Structures are given as C-alpha cells and as structure tokens.
Amino acid sequence: MRAVVVGGGASGRAIGAAIAARGWAVQLSSRRTGFDVLRDDVVAALNGADVVVEATGRFTTGRRRATDFFVRSTTAVGSAAAAVGARHVLLSIVGCERPEVQGYGYFAGKAAQERAAATTGAELSVVRSTQWHEFAEQNAGRFRVGRFVLVPGMTVAPVALETVAAVVGDVVTGKRSGRRVEVAGPQVTTLRAMTEALPDPAGRIVPVRLPGALGRAFRDGALLPGPEAEIVGPSFDEWVAVPAAH
Template identity: 40%
Template structure:
C-alpha cells in the first residue's frame, strides 16, 4: 500500500461522504483538491476541471444526484464520469476510484441504472480504476424522512438495509487510493441488517424532529428488491464497526 504523500482530487467533495474523504485523506498527509461547484469546478460541463487535475495522482468520485428517473440519472452519472475520465487521461492521472452501491444489478430503479452506466464507463476507460460498492449510509435514514412529507407524516419506503457509516466508507476509499488500481473490490456494508422505517423513527426521536413515520410498500420489482434484502451484501466482505445507534448518539 502506498502511504507516501499523494495529490488526490475528490469529485463531490462537499457531499455526505465527500467531506469525510477530504478529511481522511488530509489526516493521512495527502494533498486534497476539492472538485465541486462551490469550489469553482462544474463536473457536468468540465469548466474549471483541467487546471485542478494538474499533478493529481488519483481521483475519487463520490458525486450524486437527487433523482429516481433513469434518463436524468444516466445523464448525470454518464456526463460526470465521461468528463472526469477525459480530464484524467489528458492530465495523466493514473487512478480513478468510484463509489457505487450494493445491489444495483438486482433492483431496477432509475437511479441504479445511472450507477450501472457509471461503472461501465469506468471499467471501459484506459485509466486505472477501482470500484467500491457500499450499502446505504446511516445518514440515509434521516434523508428518508424528507422524501415524502404530508404534514407531520413522513412516508418512508419499506426497505431492508445494512447501513454503514459514511466516515467508514470514506476511509475505505482512501485505502483504495493508497493501494492503487484494484478493480471491483469486495462490497462494504455495516454491522447489522435493519429495517429503514425503524431507523427513520429512531432518528426522528433522537433529533426531536417530531416526524410520524409511515412505512410504504413500493410497488413492482423495485419495491420487492428493497424489501427482500437485495440491497444487502450477498456474501462475506468488509464490515463497518460503527452501529446505527452509535452513529445516532454521536452525530
């Protein structure tokens, strides 16, 4: 594993996991270049990107978009990934690290189709690559409270998950940067399989949000996949150690 000083660019540096990637990389002595609109880089157009990739050893892509529509998800992930890969090739960056999601091949949601496209583009590119699939973050439970709100009620999908702390995902991504191009690595999940509706209720109580959580069974193959554990790891692999309760108490 390469523990020497590296220059690492983080796409989506200000997001849920991106800020932890930035923090973890700096704590290990690496130089970090933040790629985000708020830092003067537009990853959908490439504006400001070329100058920021000068001297970069690796790019970590943790970008995301708020949509469940396949067309929009594919346009975003496809566009950003192509822009990054082209910039990396031009700048001589040797390693592209992408964060993906456990179970995207088994749950046919529009968002996951976008992530599948992202993975294909990374695999087919001439740049050395690593892909880490992780389960939903602990933070997802709080986000779920705002998906559909009707007065004091939050409609949360029935979903079996094995959530992992975003800070642990970030650490695993920096590990991959230091290891060098590793291909598709073992899926990362949290320590426990849990129902998302219950997690949302626990977050609401812990935060004093006063949300009344109503579980909703989403229809079709997407709903079945969410309920039957398709978004949980199918085999052995690395597991985070921060439980959901520990995360709630500490955040």
C-alpha cells in the first residue's frame, strides 16, 4: 500500500514517518521535493497512491490570501485523488469553522478548505487537532521584534505533533475510521505560559491583548476542543520537560 503526503515542513515529515512506521510506502511531495500543488500535475503526482494526505500550509493572517491558497490546494488534491481512486485525508484545526474565529484569516481559510474538500468527489477523512506543542516556539519565531517576543492572549489545549501524526497514520492505514477525527491535548493552558516554559524563548515576552471579538474569543476558549475530541497525551508540561523527545 502507498500513501502520498502533500506538504512539506514538520507536519509532512512527521506524518510520513508515522505512515512508514505502519508498513506503508510513503512519498513526500512538496516544494522542497520540486512539487508545487498549485502549478504542477497533481494527478501524475498521485498516480498509484491508495491514500493522499494533504498537509499543505501557508502562514498568513489575511482571510483572502489564506482562503485562496487552501481552497485551490484542496480542490487540486481532492480532484486528483478522485481521479486516481485514492482516499483523501485532510489535516485541519479544531474549531476553525466557529463563527467567533472567522476574523482570523488562517482559520477562515481552513474552514473554507474543509468545505471545498467535501465537494471534490474523493472519499474524505478530516483529522482536526488543537494547536501543537510546537506552536509556542513557532509563534516566538514569527513575532519576534528585536529583543522582544509578542505573545497574543490565547487559551489552548495543545497536543504534540507526533501524536497527531500517529492519528493520521492510523486513519491512512485504516486503524481508525470516520469522516472526521478530532484530537486535543490533556492540558488547558495559555500561549503565554507555553512560551514562558520554553528553554529559550528567544527574547523578552511581551503579552499582547488582541482587540475586539476575536481577541475575546481567543482568550475565552474558542480554540478549546468540544466533547467529541479525543484527549491524547503527553501534556505540554510533560513534553517540554523532555527536550530530547522533540
């Protein structure tokens, strides 16, 4: 059996490793390997695949840019998966469709991506997770200004990327079934607390109180999972205490 993982970065590598560990052949396709999902022949790239995992990403807070990218990506991948007879597994975010977070372009784009994926004709499974444990370090890198790290107010239940990758691996290989699987970590915390716990936050932490309804939603728990989510460890505190594990 063969899977193609579309999308580079940490998530693509982790998912590829999880699928390979389950005995499947895996092909990673991304711009790092010379493949552009928006320009190249996706049907040719997926030829011979039993399952395609879409783990594409483009960091932006702009709603139009995020929606354009994610809808075009998933339309190309889902349509190609249908053409070659492969299942389509889409990596997404818990709560991205909630009305109170649509003011954040990335979430609006992911919600639009899920809707578009459902119309391509491929057999679809969506794996949603809360923010990854790695999110704090990613945020610190993206929002560093000189000696300062800007940290917006967010209440989250983070989950380890390797744990999410294992869940995706189970969905790909048929150990899990269902049109949607949601996973979250066992610890409710804040992005500030996560950043403060990093061995090297790379600067002085400056809390940022995002304005308006979106800021309130982030602080008040709009990113937390609902009762349908499966809670999986390790907790963030356990994860960050063992640097060698990540």
